[in-house]
Amino acid sequence: MLRTNTEFLSYIDSLYKDEQLGISLQNFEKDSLLLRQGEKNHRVFVIKEGIAKCFFLEENGKDYILEFMSKGQVLGEIEMIRRIDCLCNVAALTALQVYVIPAATFKELLAKDLMLNKILLEELADRIINTSSRASFQQLYTVEHGLAKLLELQEKQGMEISKEDMAAYLGITLRSLNRALKGL
Amino acid sequence: MLRTNTEFLSYIDSLYKDEQLGISLQNFEKDSLLLRQGEKNHRVFVIKEGIAKCFFLEENGKDYILEFMSKGQVLGEIEMIRRIDCLCNVAALTALQVYVIPAATFKELLAKDLMLNKILLEELADRIINTSSRASFQQLYTVEHGLAKLLELQEKQGMEISKEDMAAYLGITLRSLNRALKGL
DNA sequence: AATCATTTGGGACAATTGTCCTTTTTTTGT
DNA sequence: ACAAAAAAAGGACAATTGTCCCAAATGATT
Numbered sequence: 001m002l003r004t005n006t007e008f009l010s011y012i013d014s015l016y017k018d019e020q021l022g023i024s025l026q027n028f029e030k031d032s033l034l035l036r037q038g039e040k041n042h043r044v045f046v047i048k049e050g051i052a053k054c055f056f057l058e059e060n061g062k063d064y065i066l067e068f069m070s071k072g073q074v075l076g077e078i079e080m081i082r083r084i085d086c087l088c089n090v091a092a093l094t095a096l097q098v099y100v101i102p103a104a105t106f107k108e109l110l111a112k113d114l115m116l117n118k119i120l121l122e123e124l125a126d127r128i129i130n131t132s133s134r135a136s137f138q139q140l141y142t143v144e145h146g147l148a149k150l151l152e153l154q155e156k157q158g159m160e161i162s163k164e165d166m167a168a169y170l171g172i173t174l175r176s177l178n179r180a181l182k183g184l
Numbered sequence: 185m186l187r188t189n190t191e192f193l194s195y196i197d198s199l200y201k202d203e204q205l206g207i208s209l210q211n212f213e214k215d216s217l218l219l220r221q222g223e224k225n226h227r228v229f230v231i232k233e234g235i236a237k238c239f240f241l242e243e244n245g246k247d248y249i250l251e252f253m254s255k256g257q258v259l260g261e262i263e264m265i266r267r268i269d270c271l272c273n274v275a276a277l278t279a280l281q282v283y284v285i286p287a288a289t290f291k292e293l294l295a296k297d298l299m300l301n302k303i304l305l306e307e308l309a310d311r312i313i314n315t316s317s318r319a320s321f322q323q324l325y326t327v328e329h330g331l332a333k334l335l336e337l338q339e340k341q342g343m344e345i346s347k348e349d350m351a352a353y354l355g356i357t358l359r360s361l362n363r364a365l366k367g368l
Numbered sequence: 369a370a371t372c373a374t375t376t377g378g379g380a381c382a383a384t385t386g387t388c389c390t391t392t393t394t395t396t397g398t
Numbered sequence: 399a400c401a402a403a404a405a406a407a408g409g410a411c412a413a414t415t416g417t418c419c420c421a422a423a424t425g426a427t428t
Binding site: 056058060062064066077078081082084087088110111112114117118120121122124125126127128129131132133134135136137138139140141171172 | 265271310316317319
C-alpha cells in the first residue's frame with residue numbers, strides 16, 4: 001500500500017551525479033500538488049524522501065486514492081510513456097524531496113537504457129498486480145474486510161492516514177468508514 | 185475493455201519466422217484454461233486470433249473479470265517479469281490461436297531487445313490506466329453507470345458477453361445485474 | 369473562561385445490493 | 399409435439415451503504 005522501490009532510488013542516485021542529464025532535486029511542502037489531473041506534464045519525479053498520494057477526482061466530486069507512494073517511486077512516467085495528460089492528481093502527504101528528470105532526458109534513457117527499461121517494467125508489473133488485486137478484493141468483499149486489510153498494512157508501515165484518506169482509499173464515504181470502524 | 189495491440193502482433197509475427205527462438209503456434213478451444221491462478225507458468229502467450237478473459241477467483245467463490253483480451257495481447261508476461269505464479273485465470277471465450285514463447289526466449293529478449301521493452305512498457309502503462317480508472321469508476325459510481333458504460337463498449341466492439349461475465353466484470357451478482365438492466 | 373469556528377462522530381431514513389428461493393423461459397432428447 | 403432438464407429472470411426480505419443533518423468534541427481567539 002505504501003509503495004517503495006529501493007532499486008529505482010539507487011539507480012537515480014547514480015544518474016544524478018551525471019550533470020549532463022539535467023536531473024535536479026526539488027522540495028515540495030506538505031499538501032502541495034505535484035501533478036494535476038488532466039494537465040500537461042513534462043517531467044518525471046522520483047521520490048527521495050517523504051510520502052505522496054495518487055488520487056482520481058471524479059466528476060461527481062469524490063476522490064479515489066490509488067496508491068501511497070514513498071522512497072524510490074516514480075511519478076509521471078506513465079504519462080510520458082503514453083504521451084497523455086496527467087491521469088490523476090499527486091499530492092504531498094508529508095514534506096517531499098524528489099528528483100526531477102526532464103522529459104527529454106527521460107525519453108532518451110527510455111530509448112537507450114536497458115537498465116531503466118528493466119526497472120520500469122518491474123515497477124509497472126508490480127503496480128498492475130497491486131491495483132488489480134485490490135480492485136477485485138474491494139468489489140467482492142465487504143467494506144469491513146477491506147478496512148481490516150488497510151489497518152493491518154497501515155500498522156505494519158507505521159504510517160498514519162487521515163480518516164478522509166482512508167475512506168478515499170476504500171472508495172467509501174466517511175460515514176461508512178466510521179460505521180465499519182465500530183464494527184471491528 | 186476488449187484490449188488489442190496491433191504493434192505487438194506484428195512484432196511477434198516477425199519473431200515467429202526466426203526458428204532459433206522456438207516460438208510456436210497453438211490452438212485452444214473455447215472454454216479451455218490457458219493459465220490457472222496460483223500455478224507455475226513457464227511461457228508467454230500472444231493472442232493471434234480470438235478472445236480470452238482474465239479473471240480472479242476469490243476465496244469466497246466469486247469471480248472478478250479484469251480484462252477481455254484479443255489480438256496482440258500478451259498473457260503471462262507479468263508473471264515472467266516478476267517471477268511469480270499466475271496472478272489470475274485466463275480462459276478462452278472463443279476458439280483461440282496463440283503464439284507461445286518459451287520462458288528462456290522471452291527472458292533473453294527482455295534482457296536484450298529494446299523494441300520488446302518499449303512495446304511492453306506501453307502495454308503495461310496502458311493497462312494501469314485502464315485498471316485504475318475502472319477501479320475508481322466502479323467504486324465511486326452506481327452500478328447503473330458502470331453498466332451503461334459496459335453496454336456502450338460492448339456495442340462499439342460488436343462483442344457479446346454472457347450475463348454472468350457482465351456481472352463478473354462489474355463485480356456484482358447476477359441478481360443485481362438484472363435489476364440494473366431493468367433500470368435503464 | 370467564554371465564544372465562535374472547525375472537525376469528528378453518529379442518528380434516522382432512503383436507496384442500493386445481496387441472499388435465498390420460486391417462477392418463467394429456453395433447451396434438449398425422445 | 400411433449401416432458402424433463404437446465405438456464406434465466408424476478409419476488410421478498412435482510413444487510414449494507416449513502417445522504418442529510420444534528421450533536422459532541424476540539425481548538426483557536428479574544
